[in-house]
Amino acid sequence: MSSWKTLIFGLFAIMWGFGATGLSVQLSRRYRIVDPSGSARKIHEGEVPRGGGVALWLGVLLSILLQSEVSSFSASLAFGSSFIFIVGYIDDMRPLPPLLRLIVHLTSACIVVYAIPAPITLLERAILVFWVTGMTSAFNLIDGLNGLLLSIFAASAVLALIWTDQWAWVPLLGMALGALWWNFPEARTFLGDGGSTLLGFLYASLISNYVASKGASALAVLVVIAILGGIPLIDTLTSIVRRLAEHRSPFSPDRGHIHHRLIDSGLSRGAAVATLVSLHVLCITCGFVLLDHIAG
Numbered sequence: 001m002s003s004w005k006t007l008i009f010g011l012f013a014i015m016w017g018f019g020a021t022g023l024s025v026q027l028s029r030r031y032r033i034v035d036p037s038g039s040a041r042k043i044h045e046g047e048v049p050r051g052g053g054v055a056l057w058l059g060v061l062l063s064i065l066l067q068s069e070v071s072s073f074s075a076s077l078a079f080g081s082s083f084i085f086i087v088g089y090i091d092d093m094r095p096l097p098p099l100l101r102l103i104v105h106l107t108s109a110c111i112v113v114y115a116i117p118a119p120i121t122l123l124e125r126a127i128l129v130f131w132v133t134g135m136t137s138a139f140n141l142i143d144g145l146n147g148l149l150l151s152i153f154a155a156s157a158v159l160a161l162i163w164t165d166q167w168a169w170v171p172l173l174g175m176a177l178g179a180l181w182w183n184f185p186e187a188r189t190f191l192g193d194g195g196s197t198l199l200g201f202l203y204a205s206l207i208s209n210y211v212a213s214k215g216a217s218a219l220a221v222l223v224v225i226a227i228l229g230g231i232p233l234i235d236t237l238t239s240i241v242r243r244l245a246e247h248r249s250p251f252s253p254d255r256g257h258i259h260h261r262l263i264d265s266g267l268s269r270g271a272a273v274a275t276l277v278s279l280h281v282l283c284i285t286c287g288f289v290l291l292d293h294i295a296g
Contacts, residue, residue: 021182048188083108088196092192136204137200145269149199150199153172160206227290
């Protein structure tokens with residue numbers, strides 16, 4: 001895609017993210033799809049609409065349909081994304097069992113990893129399936145502070161666009177930036193489980209496709225994707241270890257996430273977001289540099 005077409009497409013994506021998210025805010029208020037305050041682990045006050053993920057999901061489908069030729073990987077990405085989002089959106093309105101959500105994430109990961117065109121081994125595909133599944137949930141867990149998830153995703157998209165030169169990151173980056181206006185510094189909408197898991201799935205799927213294309217060994221793939229998991233993966237792993245150490249279910253909610261601890265230490269919300277995004281950028285940069293070194 002030429003530079004000017006990429007620019008136009010990116011600007012359109014920003015406008016879509018802004019306009020469609022704004023519309024979702026109004027509809028969420030009308031139909032009472034809101035996130036109430038009152039829980040100890042809730043940072044916000046009052047009722048906040050949580051249908052922001054709808055705009056992102058529809059934008060993803062539209063960007064895939066606008067491709068001149070839809071590949072099997074893109075089709076699988078669209079199907080998996082829809083499966084992930086719809087189940088997450090249902091979970092926003094009526095909580096579903098954690099095991100059911102995990103099965104959905106695993107199934108969607110299998111679908112998209114199977115469609116990766118690169119000739120990789122069965123072990124490498126299994127590693128990527130596990131990673132996509134984990135990152136889908138990890139992005140959901142990190143979504144606990146205004147602007148944090150969208151900022152982490154946008155930063156990831158910028159770095160991925162620079163390193164991979166894949167145009168698929170352009171609409172995703174644009175939509176994330178457009179939606180961010182509604183989520184930071186004050187949250188006028190939340191992405192909800194549907195939106196957060198959607199972004200995690202998209203990030204992990206596109207990164208998996210790129211890593212697979214580099215022809216690295218299974219061990220190298222494992223190391224690289226662990227680093228490219230960044231802050232969401234670090235937060236998820238530490239949360240699981242903490243909960244198991246406390247003899248609790250790894251799926252049980254709490255207020256011990258990294259962003260909660262930063263706020264409790266005295267940092268402002270903006271400073272906490274900036275700190276975590278900076279650390280995430282460092283992780284992603286190291287991951288891409290290592291991948292380039294390994295791939296030679």
